Amino acid sequence: MDTLPEWIAxxxxxxxxxxWAMRGDTVLDMATQVGPVETxxxxxxxxxxxxxFLSDSAVDVMTCGTLGPVGASVPxxxxxxxxxxxDMGDARVRLRGVSGLRQKQPVDLMQGDETRVAGFLxxxxxxxxxxxxxxEHSRWIHVSAGEIVSFQTFMTGVVAxxxxxxxxxxxxxxxxxxxAFVEAVADAIAKxxxxxxxxxxxxxxxxxxxxxxxxxxxRLLGGLIGSELAAARPFWLGQQLAVVGExxxxxxxxxxxxxxxxxxxxxxxxxxTRAGLATAWRTLTS
Amino acid sequence: MDTLPEWIAxxxxxxxxxxWAMRGDTVLDMATQVGPVETxxxxxxxxxxxxxFLSDSAVDVMTCGTLGPVGASVPxxxxxxxxxxxDMGDARVRLRGVSGLRQKQPVDLMQGDETRVAGFLxxxxxxxxxxxxxxEHSRWIHVSAGEIVSFQTFMTGVVAxxxxxxxxxxxxxxxxxxxAFVEAVADAIAKxxxxxxxxxxxxxxxxxxxxxxxxxxxRLLGGLIGSELAAARPFWLGQQLAVVGExxxxxxxxxxxxxxxxxxxxxxxxxxTRAGLATAWRTLTS
Numbered sequence: 417m418d419t420l421p422e423w424i425a426x427x428x429x430x431x432x433x434x435x436w437a438m439r440g441d442t443v444l445d446m447a448t449q450v451g452p453v454e455t456x457x458x459x460x461x462x463x464x465x466x467x468x469f470l471s472d473s474a475v476d477v478m479t480c481g482t483l484g485p486v487g488a489s490v491p492x493x494x495x496x497x498x499x500x501x502x503d504m505g506d507a508r509v510r511l512r513g514v515s516g517l518r519q520k521q522p523v524d525l526m527q528g529d530e531t532r533v534a535g536f537l538x539x540x541x542x543x544x545x546x547x548x549x550x551x552e553h554s555r556w557i558h559v560s561a562g563e564i565v566s567f568q569t570f571m572t573g574v575v576a577x578x579x580x581x582x583x584x585x586x587x588x589x590x591x592x593x594x595x596a597f598v599e600a601v602a603d604a605i606a607k608x609x610x611x612x613x614x615x616x617x618x619x620x621x622x623x624x625x626x627x628x629x630x631x632x633x634x635r636l637l638g639g640l641i642g643s644e645l646a647a648a649r650p651f652w653l654g655q656q657l658a659v660v661g662e663x664x665x666x667x668x669x670x671x672x673x674x675x676x677x678x679x680x681x682x683x684x685x686x687x688x689t690r691a692g693l694a695t696a697w698r699t700l701t702s
Numbered sequence: 703m704d705t706l707p708e709w710i711a712x713x714x715x716x717x718x719x720x721x722w723a724m725r726g727d728t729v730l731d732m733a734t735q736v737g738p739v740e741t742x743x744x745x746x747x748x749x750x751x752x753x754x755f756l757s758d759s760a761v762d763v764m765t766c767g768t769l770g771p772v773g774a775s776v777p778x779x780x781x782x783x784x785x786x787x788x789d790m791g792d793a794r795v796r797l798r799g800v801s802g803l804r805q806k807q808p809v810d811l812m813q814g815d816e817t818r819v820a821g822f823l824x825x826x827x828x829x830x831x832x833x834x835x836x837x838e839h840s841r842w843i844h845v846s847a848g849e850i851v852s853f854q855t856f857m858t859g860v861v862a863x864x865x866x867x868x869x870x871x872x873x874x875x876x877x878x879x880x881x882a883f884v885e886a887v888a889d890a891i892a893k894x895x896x897x898x899x900x901x902x903x904x905x906x907x908x909x910x911x912x913x914x915x916x917x918x919x920x921r922l923l924g925g926l927i928g929s930e931l932a933a934a935r936p937f938w939l940g941q942q943l944a945v946v947g948e949x950x951x952x953x954x955x956x957x958x959x960x961x962x963x964x965x966x967x968x969x970x971x972x973x974x975t976r977a978g979l980a981t982a983w984r985t986l987t988s
Contacts, residue, residue: 486910522899523907553902569902571865578864579857608895609933612926613808616839616855621809624772640898647895 419444421469425693426462427528428481431552433461434686437469441694445469458483459504462511470508478697479513480531480689487515490564494534494692499700514696517564524569528689529555532660533564535692536683545656548680550669552577554644556651568651572644573665576637583619584633592668596634601672604642611643641672652678661685705730707755711979712748713814714767717838719747720972723755727980731755744769745790748797756794764983765799766817766975773801776850780820780978785986800982803850810855814975815841818946819850821977822969831942834959834966836951838863840930842937854937858930859951862923869905870919878954879920886924887931887958894932900925927958938964947971 421437421444430452437445447468453461466477478499487497497515504511514534516527529549536547537559547557552573558565584590604611618635621627645652652673657680659669666682673680707723707730716738723731733754739747752763764785773783783801790797800820802813815835822833823845833843838859844851870876890897904921907913931938938959943966945955952968959966 518906518910522903523910524903525906525910568899569906570898571902571905572898574864574868575861575898578860582860607933609929611897611933612856612858612861612930613854613933616857617808617810620804620811620855624804624809624811643895644898647893647897647899 420471420473421445421475423476423478423697424466424469425690425697426466426477426479426481426483427531427689427693428462428479428483429528429552430482433465434689435466435469436686436690438690438694441690443690459506463504463506463509466509472508474508474510476510476512476697476701478693478700479511480693480696481528482516484513484527485515486518486525486527488517490517490519490566492517493563494530494537495696495699499696512697512700514693519567522568524567526555526557526567526569529557529567530564531692531696532685532688533557533559533692534695535688535690536658536660537562538691538695539683539688540658543656543658545658546651547658547660548648548652548669548673549660549685550665551661554669556648558651558655568648570644570648572640576640579615579636579640580633583615583622583636584629586629590629590633592637592664593628593630593634594671596631597638597668598671598675600635600638601642601645601675604639605646605676608643608646611639614639637668638672641668645672645676652676652680657681658683660688706757706759707731707761709762709764709983710752710755711976711983712752712763712765712767712769713817713975713979714744714748714765714769715814715838716768719751720975721752721755722972722976724976724980727976729976745792748790749792749795752795758794760794760796762796762798762983762987764979764986765797766979766982767814768802770799770813771801772804772811772813774803776803776805776852778803779849780816780823781982781985785982798983798986800979805853808854810853812841812843812853812855815843815853816850817978817982818971818974819843819845819978820981821974821979822944822946823848824977824981825969825974826944829942829944831944832937833944833946834934834938834955835946835971836955837947840955842934844937844941854934856930856934858926862926865901865922865926866919869901869908869922870915872915876915876919878923878950879914879916880957882917882920883924883954884957884961886921887928887961890925890928891932891962894929897925897929923954924958927954931958931962938962938966943967944969946974 425436557567662685711722843853948971
């Protein structure tokens with residue numbers, strides 16, 4: 417890095433940590449750690465992640481995710497808690513963070529997606545509608561008048577990973593057959609309760625009839641995403657929609673929604689995360 | 703072991719292998735291996751499992767499960783394929799096995815449960831109805847006039863294990879609250895598509911409100927088993943029912959069915975497995 421960062425943006429989850437060295441809204445450099453945190457001391461893991469971005473002078477490090485607490489209850493603005501701060505005992509780092517949000521009924525929580533919503537709203541002021549954020553957990557978030565009104569979290573991604581590992585060898589390298597995907601989504605929306613049986617049937621067809629991996633993967637992801645759409649219908653039916661995500665999974669959610677006559681705008685997840693953290697950082701330093 | 707076994711019964715799955723040293727229907731001794739097979743040579747793993755039961759003279763080893771092939775298509779008798787045999791190159795072992803069964807539409811397969819059905823029918827001749835076999839996969843099997851007519855496999859147990867690990871610390875040591883379980887089953891049968899969201903809500907309530915582990919575990923298992931019951935309704939509604947299983951999980955299926963007004967007889971799984979293998983062994987040696 418030739419230029420020193422003005423601040424550092426960090427998104428922290430139990431399975432992946434990302435850091436961006438920032439000057440205003442410009443990304444100077446990036447660092448990623450994948451897999452569980454290897455130490456019980458988060459401060460040590462954080463310093464390890466951002467060490468390449470540090471110099472002798474102090475820098476603001478603005479984080480979101482599971483490093484901090486869960487704060488306010490919805491309905492509320494995504495960044496309504498203000499930023500927390502912790503003295504790390506390292507003069508190079510001024511650690512700050514965005515708190516997560518909770519929902520009382522049905523009980524739910526988010527730690528990180530409130531920042532992505534704030535980022536999306538900073539780039540799309542006055543936007544009302546529903547934001548879907550796919551991933552290991554997928555989250556449907558109803559936004560109105562600058563506030564998060566309600567949300568619901570699904571464990572679809574966790575289940576998809578478990579089943580893909582058992583059913584589709586070399587799943588990450590296998591593309592998804594588009595026609596089989598859309599058909600599986602429609603089947604699952606019609607009969608969402610069959611998802612656990614349908615998944616085994618794909619496995620049986622792979623073992624007995626040599627089902628092509630592209631079809632197996634499409635049916636598996638289509639079945640799981642379709643079941644989620646069946647349960648999340650109140651969130652997407654007749655609403656203005658945005659999918660905040662990245663890569664193939666985000667595109668599959670957009671395709672699945674489009675096939676139900678529900679067009680969704682696709683917004684780049686890392687960009688929304690950084691924009692949300694930048695908003696929190698500017699609020700703090702202004 | 704004071705008495706030499708007349709034959710050895712083996713049930714083989716990717717996650718657990720069990721062997722019983724048998725004299726007729728009497729169990730002389732038992733051996734179990736849990737976890738994935740550690741060698742790519744199944745013959746070696748099998749010898750390791752049964753080594754304590756072997757002597758200088760040859761003994762019949764009758765297996766079911768994933769050691770052998772998948773054979774006939776339903777509808778057919780559970781043991782309709784006869785036994786396969788393989789020369790292991792070890793004079794002490796005469797290896798025999800029961801083949802699995804397949805279903806053409808919807809595509810499905812079983813490797814082991816056909817033997818449990820044969821065992822159940824050998825002890826309950828003329829029985830017609832539906833046998834539910836819970837486990838890592840749970841299977842609903844329609845039996846009529848001594849034949850397996852149709853069946854359906856659900857991946858409920860795999861999902862339950864994944865979620866329990868993430869949501870309920872020390873899950874194996876935690877009992878299930880009976881009232882919360884029955885309520886969760888009823889909720890899931892009414893709204894089976896919500897299962898992926900309900901599971902995350904349990905996690906959120908555990909994190910935010912200190913939900914008791916007994917309640918969390920009851921809601922998780924009740925939600926997953928209830929979703930399965932919603933999809934398996936054509937199998938259990940108005941049918942004579944038996945649950946072939948063991949321990950807490952089998953009892954939970956019986957309780958869940960009873961709460962829907964569908965009483966099920968509980969049959970001990972290891973006993974049914976041995977009875978099925980004994981039937982196959984006697985057919986072979988008679």
